[in-house]
Amino acid sequence: MDRLAIYKNIAEQANQGDLVFPTHVEETLKLKRILDNPDCHLETAAKYIIADPVLSARTVAMANSSAFNRSGNDINNVPMAISRLGFRTLRTLVSATLVRQLNSQLRDPVLKQKAKQLWEHSAHVAALAQVIARHITRVDPDTAMFAGIVHEVGGFYLISRAEEFPGLLDGEPEIWREYGEKLIGRGVMKQLGIPEHVMKAAELLWQGISGVPPISLGDTLILANDIAPVISPLHEQDGLNTKKFAANIDFEVDDTTLQEVLDNADDEIESLSAALLV
Structure with missing residues (x-):
């Protein structure tokens, strides 16, 4: 051909x-759908993010970036990072993970x-x-x-x-x-x-x-x-x-x-x- x-x-x-x-992309798509649910609470989101060490690291790193950390006070846990970023930015990070996973194999x-x-x-x-x-x-x-x-x-x-x-x-x-x-x-x-x-x-x-x-x-x-x-x-x-x-x-x-x-x-x-x- x-x-x-x-x-x-x-x-x-x-x-x-x-x-x-790939299977891991399908799993991240499921997480995206969970976060897209307007009834998803911070505790639920944090539970799923914490289960993925790489996504956890990216979430905390984004929350501590100068674009989101206007006070200069770094945080070191996922729930506080989600609270600072908000669900819209969190969903963007999950989408970033989806894109990167397409080529991970x-x-x-x-x-x-x-x-x-x-x-x-x-x-x-x-x-x-x-x-x-x-x-x-x-x-x-x-x-x-x-x-x-x-x-x-x-x-x-x-x-x-x-x-x-x-x-x-x-x-x-x-x-x-x-x-x-x-x-x-x-x-x-x-x-x-x-x-x-x-x-x-x-x-x-x-x-x-x-x-x-x-x-x-x-x-x-x-x-x-x-x-x-x-x-x-x-x-x-x-x-x-x-x-x-x-x-x-x-x-x-x-x-x-x-x-x-x-x-x-x-x-x-x-x-x-x-x-x-x-």
């Missing part, structure tokens, strides 16, 4: 909801490196999107961070399938854009229960449609993606061209500029991305 046929086949599976996730070192770079890119985009939303576009910061985490979920899924199909990620980037992002990406998002408005923001990024100055969630995501210091391995050439362009991106924001906002929020961006990379 040639590469285009494989893409079409996976895209069809995605659109029909026939994607198969890879054996090929090249694919493992691609997955690692893609997560580093996503973590930086998520941190930047949260700060841009809070200081510039005034869209919901939690939603912006969530969009940054999941905007490449189709890419993570394809990397997870690439060991079955050697050469799947090689060749013309146009095939990836048409099938990987627009069809497979949306199909994976639907199966993971990503809200429609977040999917639409990601689609604006995939299509390269943005407004200047940025106003919407889609604009926020695109700007964060363009200025992220780590390039997506699935967009290497585009990313290098964008990086040259992004170095000169600046515009006025009220009585300051984009670059001044980013400079002032550097600690927040660094601590958020570091918490996601734990």
Whole structure:
């Protein structure tokens, strides 16, 4: 089966909801559904988070990041971390775990490196999107961070399938854009229960449609993606061209500029991305 046929086949599976996730991803999806229940209480959430040592560490690290720890008082237990973060941010962290787990069983070192770079890119985009939303576009910061985490979920899924199909990620980037992002990406998002408005923001990024100055969630995501210091391995050439362009991106924001906002929020961006990379 040639590469285009494989893409079409996976895209069809995605659109029909026939994607198969590893067992541990299914378990995390169950946790996501528990947390999505409006009747879920802090004690219940803490019990499930504590059962996962990695997720526990990420929850406490996020709560102690400068973006959430405004008082400077560190905490060291999960219930207090959840109380500080709130359920919306907690659900975002669980979604981050879902995305990372898609590639946790890879054996090929090249694919493992691609997955690692893609997560580093996503973590930086998520941190930047949260700060841009809070200081510039005034869209919901939690939603912006969530969009940054999941905007490449189709890419993570394809990397997870690439060991079955050697050469799947090689060749013309146009095939990836048409099938990987627009069809497979949306199909994976639907199966993971990503809200429609977040999917639409990601689609604006995939299509390269943005407004200047940025106003919407889609604009926020695109700007964060363009200025992220780590390039997506699935967009290497585009990313290098964008990086040259992004170095000169600046515009006025009220009585300051984009670059001044980013400079002032550097600690927040660094601590958020570091918490996601734990």
